[in-house]
Amino acid sequence: MKKLVLLALASALTMPAIAADIAAGKAKSGMCAACHGADGTSAIPMYPNLKGQHAQYLEKQLKAFKDGTRKDPVMGPMAMPLSDADMKNISAYYASLK
Numbered sequence: 001m002k003k004l005v006l007l008a009l010a011s012a013l014t015m016p017a018i019a020a021d022i023a024a025g026k027a028k029s030g031m032c033a034a035c036h037g038a039d040g041t042s043a044i045p046m047y048p049n050l051k052g053q054h055a056q057y058l059e060k061q062l063k064a065f066k067d068g069t070r071k072d073p074v075m076g077p078m079a080m081p082l083s084d085a086d087m088k089n090i091s092a093y094y095a096s097l098k
Contacts (some may be wrong), residue, residue, distance in 0.1 A: 017080050062079050
């Protein structure tokens with residue numbers, strides 16, 4: 001039984017993660033530009049820069065806004081219609097900007 005569990009764990013760790021589509025993320029990021037800037041650099045100090053942030057961090061925050069564990073009157077409704085793939089793609093797009 002231990003061997004089976006170890007084999008399953010090893011398989012899970014070596015399986016490639018579903019790759020994000022940066023181009024799709026860029027296409028979906030238009031709604032973000034109003035507050036976070038066209039290139040992910042905000043001109044308004046109260047809005048964070050997204051450019052160069054870690055993709056996993058951005059994706060986690062979008063999911064938290066969507067499920068309500070992180071509350072914000074602007075970001076909650078913005079994240080609500082995004083699918084998991086949208087969030088992964090948008091996050092990868094901003095992470096790719098240097």
